[in-house]
Amino acid sequence: MPTETPEASLTSGPHEPSLDEQIAAYQREFGDLDPQVEKVVSALGRLNRRMNVAYGRQVADLGISNTEWEVLKTLVLSGSPYRMGPGELAKRLGLTPAAMTHRIDRMAGEGLVTRDRDENNRVRVIVELTDEGRAKWLEAMRMATNFEEDLLQDLSGDERAVLGELLIRVLRRVEHDQPDAGGRLTDLD
Amino acid sequence: MPTETPEASLTSGPHEPSLDEQIAAYQREFGDLDPQVEKVVSALGRLNRRMNVAYGRQVADLGISNTEWEVLKTLVLSGSPYRMGPGELAKRLGLTPAAMTHRIDRMAGEGLVTRDRDENNRVRVIVELTDEGRAKWLEAMRMATNFEEDLLQDLSGDERAVLGELLIRVLRRVEHDQPDAGGRLTDLD
DNA sequence: GGATTGAACTTTAGTGTTGAAGTCTTCAGG
């Protein structure tokens, strides 16, 4: 057995703290906070993390990455004929134009989208969803909705409605203070 | 004026779709979904994105990145004496050990943490929060709690309680299906 | 109508992340 020093518990307990433990720890380390607020915020954070992991795993089975799926979604939501310029795409996805260029390169290489110059204005580029891209989106969408339905399974119809309403009210507050992309929507970091 | 071709609306309307528009677009493109579920999920997604942006901006003012803040949080939550091994840190943060090594390098260079070999087991490394690191965490925490308080300002005490409860029930469902880190917690992508 | 401004995208340099291979230490067996 490895020399069990007192501090050896450093790596011993993988024991990821439960939400309650986490909140208790915050109370301990930073007394000055409202447990009710912390509960909501911590739950939101964890939930989103888990959801991202879940989505990532699912779309990986389709041979695409989470980031590629984001692009497919954005194109589909723009409606037929599923075209958009790299600049607009970048803005919606919170990426720099440079990153968008590379992402489109990859996706075009995989046949998910096409990239062409606009004949009427040769500075512009048109990214268009291919049939294959749309098919991938559809498959991903089916998986996602199954997962989402399952996610909310423990909630009654009324509860779902209430949850939706409350979230939207909170969302309105951020979107108001932080109207769209004041600058870049630089996610994480 | 640039030649306004019919498709020129490609880049014309930065018009980021509202939540309602987004949900309507999903209905249009993929009839087979429950609007109530979609409302909750879409709101969650947007909310988290906005929150990440907000946190990122705030801690940037303190001269640290969002990712560094994550490390500080994890160390503080572990409780005094705020020590942890890189491996455990990586697991909690959903990073590979390799990334953790570099992150610790940087943070040690900035004086936020120290990195030392465990005297009792020289394979192990101990990352410990410095006073400066703890001070940064404290500042960040103050900003964060202000923001979070503001975020929920439009909700009554009861509503906050309900929201927290509902989120926790949803969370329980994911954490049950996806118990902790089955493998790596590869966020996004 | 030729130069200037401006818009939309691409290229380049630098940083952070992953996955795989490598190093060093400790533990267990002969």
Add this chain to the structure above:
DNA sequence: CCTGAAGACTTCAACACTAAAGTTCAATCC
């Protein structure tokens, strides 16, 4: 002991992203 195996971290190569500089085409000014 001395060897082999396992664990904990680090190094390396490849990839994705950002910020800033560069390129190309279109519109406007004189």
